[in-house]
Amino acid sequence: MEIIYALAIGVLTGAGVWLLLRPRTFQVIMGLALLSYATNIFILGTGRLAVYRPPIIGADDATNPALYADPVPQALVLTAIVIGFATTALFLVVLLALRGLTGTDHVDGREPDA
Amino acid sequence: MNALVQHLPAVPIVVPLVAGALLLLLTEGQRTARVTLALSSLVIQLVVAIVLLYSTTDAVPDFWTEGIGVYSIGGWPAPFGIVLVVDRLSGMMLTLSATVALAVLIYSLASWDRPGHPFYSLYQFLMVGLNGAFLTGDLFNLFVFFEVLLAASYGLMLRGVGAQRVAKGLHYIAANLAASLLFLLGVAVIYGTVGTLNMAELFGKVAELPGAERTLFDAGAALLGIAFLVKAGAWPLNFWLPGTYSVAIAPVAAVSAMLTKVGIYAVLRVGTLMSQDQAAASMLGSILFFLGLATLVSGMIGMLATQRLTRLVAYSVIVSSGVLLASLGLGIEAVTAPVLFYLSASALTTGAFFMLTGMTDRTRLPSSAPASDEPPAPSMPAAAIASPSYVSFGVLEPDTYGTGEEVGVSIPAAMAFLGLMFVCCVLLVAGMPPLPGFIAKFTLLASALAAAPAAGAAGQAWALTIAVLATGFAAVIALTRIGIRLFWAGTARRTPRLRVLEAAPVAFLVMLCLLLSAFSGPVMTFFEATALSLHDPQTYIRTVLSSAPHVSSGEPEP
Numbered sequence: 001m002e003i004i005y006a007l008a009i010g011v012l013t014g015a016g017v018w019l020l021l022r023p024r025t026f027q028v029i030m031g032l033a034l035l036s037y038a039t040n041i042f043i044l045g046t047g048r049l050a051v052y053r054p055p056i057i058g059a060d061d062a063t064n065p066a067l068y069a070d071p072v073p074q075a076l077v078l079t080a081i082v083i084g085f086a087t088t089a090l091f092l093v094v095l096l097a098l099r100g101l102t103g104t105d106h107v108d109g110r111e112p113d114a
Numbered sequence: 115m116n117a118l119v120q121h122l123p124a125v126p127i128v129v130p131l132v133a134g135a136l137l138l139l140l141t142e143g144q145r146t147a148r149v150t151l152a153l154s155s156l157v158i159q160l161v162v163a164i165v166l167l168y169s170t171t172d173a174v175p176d177f178w179t180e181g182i183g184v185y186s187i188g189g190w191p192a193p194f195g196i197v198l199v200v201d202r203l204s205g206m207m208l209t210l211s212a213t214v215a216l217a218v219l220i221y222s223l224a225s226w227d228r229p230g231h232p233f234y235s236l237y238q239f240l241m242v243g244l245n246g247a248f249l250t251g252d253l254f255n256l257f258v259f260f261e262v263l264l265a266a267s268y269g270l271m272l273r274g275v276g277a278q279r280v281a282k283g284l285h286y287i288a289a290n291l292a293a294s295l296l297f298l299l300g301v302a303v304i305y306g307t308v309g310t311l312n313m314a315e316l317f318g319k320v321a322e323l324p325g326a327e328r329t330l331f332d333a334g335a336a337l338l339g340i341a342f343l344v345k346a347g348a349w350p351l352n353f354w355l356p357g358t359y360s361v362a363i364a365p366v367a368a369v370s371a372m373l374t375k376v377g378i379y380a381v382l383r384v385g386t387l388m389s390q391d392q393a394a395a396s397m398l399g400s401i402l403f404f405l406g407l408a409t410l411v412s413g414m415i416g417m418l419a420t421q422r423l424t425r426l427v428a429y430s431v432i433v434s435s436g437v438l439l440a441s442l443g444l445g446i447e448a449v450t451a452p453v454l455f456y457l458s459a460s461a462l463t464t465g466a467f468f469m470l471t472g473m474t475d476r477t478r479l480p481s482s483a484p485a486s487d488e489p490p491a492p493s494m495p496a497a498a499i500a501s502p503s504y505v506s507f508g509v510l511e512p513d514t515y516g517t518g519e520e521v522g523v524s525i526p527a528a529m530a531f532l533g534l535m536f537v538c539c540v541l542l543v544a545g546m547p548p549l550p551g552f553i554a555k556f557t558l559l560a561s562a563l564a565a566a567p568a569a570g571a572a573g574q575a576w577a578l579t580i581a582v583l584a585t586g587f588a589a590v591i592a593l594t595r596i597g598i599r600l601f602w603a604g605t606a607r608r609t610p611r612l613r614v615l616e617a618a619p620v621a622f623l624v625m626l627c628l629l630l631s632a633f634s635g636p637v638m639t640f641f642e643a644t645a646l647s648l649h650d651p652q653t654y655i656r657t658v659l660s661s662a663p664h665v666s667s668g669e670p671e672p
Contacts, residue, residue, distance in 0.1 A: 020292060025284065032291050039295045039302075046306030073305065076254060080298055083261045087291055090268055094284050101277040107288075109281035 001049055005041070012038035023112070025095045025105050032091065036084040040077050047073035122169075123185040123198045125162045126208055126245035129155050134238030149223060152234040156219050159241060160212040167205035171640065181647065182654060184251070184661035192251075192658050193315045199251035199658055202644040203454075207248040207379055210458055211372050213626065214465040215241055217619035221469050222365035224615040233273060240266035240369065247376050251658060253301050253311045253338070256380065260297065260345070264290050267373060270366040271358060279361045286358040289344065293351075297341035303334030314658035317387040317651060338384065339398075346377025347435045349409040356416060359428035364472025367424065371431055371464035375457060378438050382453075385442065386648045387655075399445035403574055406440025407581055409433075414585040417592040423600070424471045426592055427464065430543045433585055434460035440578050441558055444571055448561040450645035455638060456554035459630060463542040463551065466623035470535050473612060473620075474600055528612040531621075533601050538624045540597065544589040545582075550630040555582055557638070 012034050019031025047070035055071035095105075102109040133155035140148050170181045183200035184192065219237065243263025250256050268290075272283045305311055307327045308319050323331055344351040355374075359367045385398065413432035420426050438457060441449045538549070545551035559579050566575035630637060647653060 020288070028288055032288065032295075035292070035295050039298050042299060043302040046302045072311075073302070076302070076305070079254075079258065083258070083294075087261070087265065087268075087287075087294070090265065091284075091287050091291065094268075094272065094280060094287060097272075098277070098280045098284055101280055107281070107284060109277045109284075 005045055005049060009038050009042050009045070012041070023106055023108075025098060025107055028107060029088065029091055029095055033088055036080075036088070040080055040084070043073050043077045043080060045073075047071075121185070122162055122166060123183055123200050123249060124187070126159050126166075126212075126249065127198075127242055129158050129162075130238040130241040130245065134235045134242065137235040137238060138232060148234055152219060152238065153216075155238060156212065156216045156241070159245065160209070160216055163205065163208035163212045163245075166200050167202075167209045170200060170202045170205045172643070182657040184658050186661065192661055193310060193312050196255060197251040197312070197658060197661070198249040199314075199654070200249065201654065202640070202647055203379070203383065204248045206454065206458070206640075206644060207375070208245060210375075210461050211241075211244045211248070214372055214461055214623070215244075215369055217623050218365045218368045218465060218469065221368070221472075221616050221619040224613045233270070236266045236269040237369075240270065242266075244372060244376065248379060251313055253304065253313060253316070253384075257294070257297050257301055260376070261294060263373065263376065264294070267366075267370060271362050271370070273363055273366060276361070282354075282357045282361045285354045289351075289354040293341045293344035296337050296344075300334045300337030300339075300341060303330060303337065307331040307334065312658070313384070313387055314655040318655050318659070335384075339381070342377045342380040342384070343405065343439075344377070345373065346381060346439065347374045347409070347432050348377075348405050348439055349412045349432075349436070352409065352412075352432055352435075355432060356420075356425055356428040359431065359468075360422065360425040364424075364469055364475075367428070367471075368465045368468035371468060372461060374431055374435050375461050378435065378442075378457060381439070381442065382450075382648070387651045399443045400574075401443070403440050403443025403445075403578075406436050406438070406443050407577060408436075410436030410440060410581050410585055412436075414581075414588045417585075418588050420592070421596070423474060423596050424468070426596060427467045427471055427543075430467070430589065431464050433543075433589070434464070437555075437558075437582055437585075440581070441562065444562055444566070444574055444578065446562060446565045446571065446575075447645065447649050448565045449558055450648060451638060451641040452554055452558035452561055454641040454644055455550070455630075455634070456558055458637075459542065459550035459554050459627060462623050462627050462630070463539060466535070466620050466627070467539040467543065469616070469620045469623075470532070470539060473616060474532055474536070529601070531612065531617060535620055535624060536597055536601070538627075540590070540593040542624075542627055543593065545586045546590075548631055550627050550634065553631060553634050555586070558582075 016031045016034035016038060019027045019034060022028060022031065050069055053067060053069040055069045055074055057068055098109055099105055104111055106112070133151055137148055137151055140151070166183070169183065172181070181201065185198040185200075186192065187196045187198065189195065215237075222233070222237075240263060243259045243261075243266060246259030247256060247263060250259055268283065268287050271286055272280060301311065304316065307323065307330045308316055310316050310319065320328075320331060340351070347355045359370055362370065381402070385402075410433055413429045413436050416429035416432065417426055420429060434456070438453055438460075441453050441456075541549045542551045545555040547553075559575075559582060562575040562578060566572045
């Protein structure tokens with residue numbers, strides 16, 4: 001499972017970085033979105049991958065922490081998702097404003113000189 | 115102790131948050147209420163910041179344990195709960211940012227608050243982020259407050275009109291979003307290796323890490339460092355800075371000068387806590403030094419190359435970041451106090467200078483003044499100016515000056531005032547006596563050169579000295595050239611009407627600089643105490659971890 005997980009992060013990051021460096025605003029926003037997915041999955045991974053382990057300690061068996069998943073990365077990733085969502089929405093507005101103002105979707109607001 | 119006083123560290127975050135939210139509810143017509151609310155929020159922040167600053171000094175030894183105030187937000191003890199920490203450095207940064215922000219807000223009252231744009235709310239949220247970043251005691255909340263700060267600054271940067279501004283804003287947002295993701299990755303790696311994000315506990319535990327984990331931790335710390343350096347405007351991560359700051363409206367650019375200082379603060383805070391490990395510290399230091407030097411040189415070249423005042427001031431922000439980073443990179447403890455002095459002086463200076471550019475821009479005749487100072491983009495169709503998207507996105511142009519109605523009282527001898535303030539700012543940026551820029555640079559270089567041979571960094575100290583002096587010289591050349599063009603040459607100039615509301619904040623910040631210069635002795639003593647406590651992170655760690663959670667008076671004592 002770790003291999004698939006790591007590969008997923010790698011593919012997302014690679015695609016994200018490539019798109020981020022593209023000259024069109026839509027590609028940039030997609031790149032940022034992919035990068036933030038990669039980051040979020042990565043954060044979740046820092047809590048160690050495990051299945052069938054609850055993050056909340058039950059009343060009956062609270063002695064062995066190895067039976068439980070780490071709740072902190074899950075809380076962190078929730079915060080990161082919310083913040084990432086908000087900033088992506090804001091970026092989208094700026095992207096549309098730039099498109100409306102300049103009539104081009106190039107990140108510099110003008111087409112490169114041919 | 116008074117229970118209410120215990121809650122003081124939360125005030126700089128809560129007050130602007132509440133004020134910003136309330137400001138959203140007020141309609142555009144209620145200008146008096148909006149202005150009163152925004153101003154009183156800033157005044158409260160300034161007063162509280164000064165009280166907090168005072169409470170961390172030796173003047174009130176028993177206020178906090180060992181001069182470090184710890185406030186547990188959720189009432190949980192430190193390594194588990196979220197804490198706010200006030201020490202000398204935080205107190206100083208809080209006071210500095212509240213001072214600059216108050217001056218800028220007063221300045222913006224004169225003209226920049228046009229209805230239809232939540233300028234005041236965004237401004238308050240910017241303060242939430244700034245204050246929170248200075249106060250927080252754990253890395254993840256540092257990230258959260260950075261995001262608050264940036265989200266507000268995105269909105270503020272886009273204020274005003276012009277395709278250039280939106281395009282530069284887009285670059286700014288993209289660069290900072292990418293940096294935020296790196297920040298998150300760094301935080302995640304650090305949590306994955308150490309298992310905590312509380313700064314005090316973190317740095318106690320780092321030394322115990324086994325080799326492989328330690329490498330991973332260093333990688334995480336490096337990711338954090340990159341994120342901080344993007345904020346601080348270090349070369350080569352500062353490509354967005356001159357463009358963005360020079361097209362932003364004057365008050366926004368002025369307060370944004372504080373944003374680079376947040377990056378420096380983060381480097382200082384996390385860096386000094388980490389420098390317990392000598393090997394890591396020296397490697398970190400040499401990278402920081404060369405990055406700082408490159409920043410300094412690139413800022414200098416930019417200053418000489420540019421013809422526009424706002425862009426030049428933006429490059430001076432880069433130069434000051436370069437000086438700060440390179441000096442921190444020397445790894446000499448004696449330079450920390452002058453670094454803090456330089457940081458304060460340069461924050462006040464850039465704030466004043468950016469506000470001044472807003473006024474000197476108006477000496478151009480309206481006919482020769484395009485809406486944006488930037489040369490118009492070749493392919494930008496003129497019809498786009500009338501595009502409906504201006505209205506739909508709320509980006510409205512503030513009136514061109516002089517023709518509209520005048521708000522407030524004008525001051526006499528406007529050109530003389532502008533010229534005088536310009537000279538003061540030039541002297542400050544270039545570091546000429548008798549202004550604090552000189553004192554800061556002099557003490558910085560003197561202590562660096564004195565302590566460098568012992569630290570084995572004599573070559574680096576000399577390189578820094580040469581670079582700083584050359585940059586000062588370049589600043590004089592560049593600014594004099596622009597000053598001649600602005601005030602002497604060219605008859606096609608008109609004398610703008612300056613309102614007291616605009617002129618006073620600039621004069622106030624310059625006066626503060628003069629005071630900083632006049633009282634540099636006591637100020638330097640304070641900075642030395644700050645530096646001392648920074649280089650003794652054990653006190654910080656001990657105080658934060660041993661702090662008992664504060665229980666409010668309404669609840670039963672456990």
